[in-house]
Amino acid sequence: MADSFDISQITPGQIVKGRVAYIGEKDVFVECGFKSEVSVPLVEFDQRPNIGDEVEIAIIGEFAQGIVGSKTKADRKQKLAELKEKFATGEPVKGTIVKALFADQLVGDSRIKILKGFLVDLGTGLKGFLPASQVELGKIKDDPLTYVNREFEFKIINKKEGQFILSRKALLQEELEKKRKEFFANVKVGDEV
Numbered sequence: 001m002a003d004s005f006d007i008s009q010i011t012p013g014q015i016v017k018g019r020v021a022y023i024g025e026k027d028v029f030v031e032c033g034f035k036s037e038v039s040v041p042l043v044e045f046d047q048r049p050n051i052g053d054e055v056e057i058a059i060i061g062e063f064a065q066g067i068v069g070s071k072t073k074a075d076r077k078q079k080l081a082e083l084k085e086k087f088a089t090g091e092p093v094k095g096t097i098v099k100a101l102f103a104d105q106l107v108g109d110s111r112i113k114i115l116k117g118f119l120v121d122l123g124t125g126l127k128g129f130l131p132a133s134q135v136e137l138g139k140i141k142d143d144p145l146t147y148v149n150r151e152f153e154f155k156i157i158n159k160k161e162g163q164f165i166l167s168r169k170a171l172l173q174e175e176l177e178k179k180r181k182e183f184f185a186n187v188k189v190g191d192e193v
Helices: 071-089 169-186
Strands: 013-024 027-031 038-041 056-065 065-069 093-107 110-123 127-130 152-160 163-167
Touching: 013 071, 013 110, 027 093, 038 056, 065 169, 071 110, 071 127, 071 152, 093 127, 127 152, 152 169, 163 169
Parallel strands: 038 065, 127 163
Antiparallel strands: 013 027, 013 056, 027 038, 056 065, 093 110, 093 152, 110 127, 152 163
C-alpha cells in the first residue's frame, strides 16, 4: 500500500483501506501498510474475496496474535454515515420489513393485539422503526404480516443516536403531490378529463 502507518497512530475503530494479501481457512489477511497484515474473519465477507481486492476495514487493535480488524464494523460505520446523510438531505432509503411489532391492550375483559409498527432492516445490522401510522396514506387494510419480508423505500423522519424512525407514508404523500401538480400543470379550465 502507498500509505504506511505506525500502529501507535491507529486508534481502534479507525477505518483503513488495504489489499487482500492472503486468504486462510478462517481469516483474510489484509496488507494496510502496518508491520504485519491485519487479520479479518473470513465470515465477515459477503462473498469470498480475491487476493488483490481492495477492502475497507475497521481496526480492532493489536493483540499477541497480531493486528485484528473487522469488515463488518467498517461496513456498519459506512452505512451509518450514509443513513445520516440521507436523513439530512431527505433522500429515501431502502429497507426490508423483518417483523411486525404488536402490543397487548386490555379492552373490557379481553386482551387484543394492537399493531405498533414494524422493525425494518436497513443493512449491516442497522434497524429502523416504522410506526403503524407511517405505513400507508390511510389505515392499514391488509394483514400486517403481508408486509413482512418485503423491501420498500422509506424516508427517515427522525434520528436519535443509533435509532431511525421511518416513514413510507411521507414518500407516498410526496409522490401523490407530484402527480397532482403534473396533472394540474397539463389541464386547463374547460378541458375534458
